[in-house]
Amino acid sequence: MRIPPPQFSVVPAGRAIRVLAFGDFGTGSAAQKQTAAAMVAYQKIHPFDFGLTLGDNFYPRGMKSPDDPRWQTQWEQLYGVMHIPFYAVLGNHDWSGADSPAAEILYSARSQSWHMPSPYYTFTAGSVQFFAFDTPAMDEAELKWLDEELIRSTARWKVVFGHYHIYSATRGDNKELIARLLPILKKDHVDVYLDGHDHNLQELKPEGGVHFFVSGGGGAGLYEMNPYDRSVFRQKINGFTVLEADDKTLAISFVGTDGSEIYRRTLTK
Template identity: 35%
Template sequence: MPLKRRKFLTLASLTGLSVGALHRQTLSQTLSFQDHPDSPTEPTDAKPLLRWIAVGDVGTGEQSQYKVAQAMGRYRQTHPFDSVLLVGDNIYAGGEIDKIKQVFEEPYQDLLRQGVKFYAVLGNHDILSNQGEDQIRYAGFNMQGRYYTFSQGSVQFFALDTNSGHHQTEQLAWLEAALAESQADWKIVLGHHPIYASGLHSIRKHLLVQLGPLLGQHQPRTSLTDQLPPLFDKYNVQLYINGHEHHYERTLPIAGTTYLTCGIGGAQLRPTGKSSWTAFSSSQFGFAVGEVFSDQLVIKGIGVNGQPFDRGVVRRQTAAPVKA
């Protein structure tokens, strides 16, 4: 067994994580967990006021990305949408803008021809070339800067650069001011890195925080994502969407906010687990769909076969907070 994996499993056992579950996940990539079905009711409106797609970790140019892109195109034929939220790692492996044709313009050419707009945030791979500046300037990503906001109907989106050390203080100040000024019924924040997720990145971060001092390691510095939940609670952010973890996961409302991981757009899948706050998790290629109604936001996970594998509801009047 490689040293890194042996060390990871040892640390996992020390913290009470299910090593057996992790091993089973390694053997099978298509896994699903749903311990908390929320029995959503049908929306009171006949049609959604707005529909969008969210997907992350897409920019490989490989067959898996094309399959997801084609599934998005087929889905649009019966479920129209005009916006795609790209939650980072738009260009693998180093964010090189000269790859944009093979990892963006060609896979999504049908959607682009139909006028669908993509709104991107930067992932950790994207900043490896010129700190992501080339992507920020690329017209097809519709980025108004390293972080920005835009509105569609009753929804206001807030797009962040969650990479470590990237304008953290000024971003937080900007976000709080923008949230305070927002009159939108629905507030949705986009970022690449997860806040609540049950993938390997998140487990590793948790282990470093808990066991770092025992191993003589420095504690990881406070990240931007560590500081977001209090703002979400204060300003009634209903949904945070991220990638980075290569699986799909929807949480129960945590202090009024639902957290959606959808890094299933083309990069190699990774195992996923479940946590006490997990409503549903699965490791399969696909994308997330958001349908906005006057009183609720319906979230769906859609596989490359076009079939839904998850459905949950975020209510405008949020449910009672869940202790995380």
Template identity: 30%
Template sequence: MLPWTALVLLFLQASLALGYPLTPALRFLAVGDWGGVPNAPYYTARETANAKEMARAVKNLGADFILSLGDNFYFTGVRDAEDKRFQETFEDVFSDPALRNVPWYVLAGNHDHLGNVSAQMAYSKVSRRWHFPSLYYRLRARVPSSNASVSLLLLDTVSLCGVSDDFADGLPRGPRSPEAARAQWAWLRAQLAAARDDFVLVAGHYPVWSVAEHGPTHCLQRRLLPLLAQHRVTAYLCGHDHNLQFLQDEQGLGFVLSGAGNFMDPSKKHARKVPKGYLRFHYGEETSLGGFVHVEITPKEMAVTYLEASGKSLYKTKLPRRPRT
């Protein structure tokens, strides 16, 4: 785990190298389900279109890091740290000079767990921009030129809830190791209880709420949602469903779903399983080249912008900083 001082320094060095102005904001891109295909050429047209637009977003909007929301390698992850998929699906695709100095912070999805997740963590020692230190971990930073702080808690929702089979009903069947799941829940409870930051973000692969093909994740509704509400978390970020969604509950908690890095699915089959009024934005146009999210955190608020790979801004919303306790 990097201390916030080292993390801020890393962000500032990346910003200076990329040449965009340093203003009092922390910025990042969030993209999920971008992991190509297991046969040549090992990438898709949507993935390459997203990579191109992400580079443009870094140059024009700024991004201190990229948050990878899982399903990094379709369909069965990687074998080892020397697997050619790292080169052909990641390095060769996200190769624009604007992306070379931007660190990626990675978590695992259900397709990653069908392979060797430890190999993805080991790749952190191979690539200077791939950071995946453990199954779940915390990042903390201050918004530049301010005292506002941000905590980002990255979870392994597959370990918490189980591996889902997208070619069956897609429902997680429960954790493979209940003991490991209990340890992660305990870690999360402790982290949230200790967080005094102005913005607290939690990220995982599975959604809490989703109107799309996979729908809400019952395990997260039961165990995670009460913690998010109790500790007044700013937003939960995820992927898994292959589209873009923004949902918000009555307390103002935001749910940012960014799973359009490789596939697009227009489904709204679980719309009735999401409380009325929660869904604020949904985009799953089948002819689209996909998209991702740009987040900008200032001392006062967090702006979330959904960008299509064509360059079009689809939707923008803002979330306030947490009240001081």
């Protein structure tokens, strides 16, 4: 199952897109349900083309099987009601259950909303190419794959999304990803690296043209943040991220559980 499919397309080239992204959510908590309800309400006014999950999809040890009843209570009933496809990656809590990575991949065949063809894969949508990256099980084969796919890409914008942070005001610098992943992102001109893992919303200072965002406010217990010289924006709050892109701009915004936009960053080319 750790063999990525060929690149695929989910939105035709040239079309503007709006994308939902969030991580660290599958607890069944009141906060998860409230945040999901805010996404559904936002979708009715500002329709999404598709969504991304940023890992820790299900706590505490992922899913036991594709038949786990929580697929209904913690996924379909909360997010499937938006009737959009979601493209998911694994977090450390998904990997902590022996059967969960396989269960999350296999469930793709049973759902219209959940898509995880492999722990890592790439697809295009409008003027953006997205690269789903499996940070908890990162190895040399996956890094080589990412490098080659980024070099091959002709997309206007390149967005890599995974679970572990590179920079964060909660955990600080991730030395392994800085040493092994960041050089590839910089060399291959990635525009955005989007992750979860820390349960809050953050933007960190860009480096080598790469802009960093943390979107881990999907419903798990919130995390504090520390003084950190790379912080651009940070808030200890439940919420989600919206990406809007066309040929000229890529906007990343954070939205709270009341549906209001908390913060926006717009990149231009």
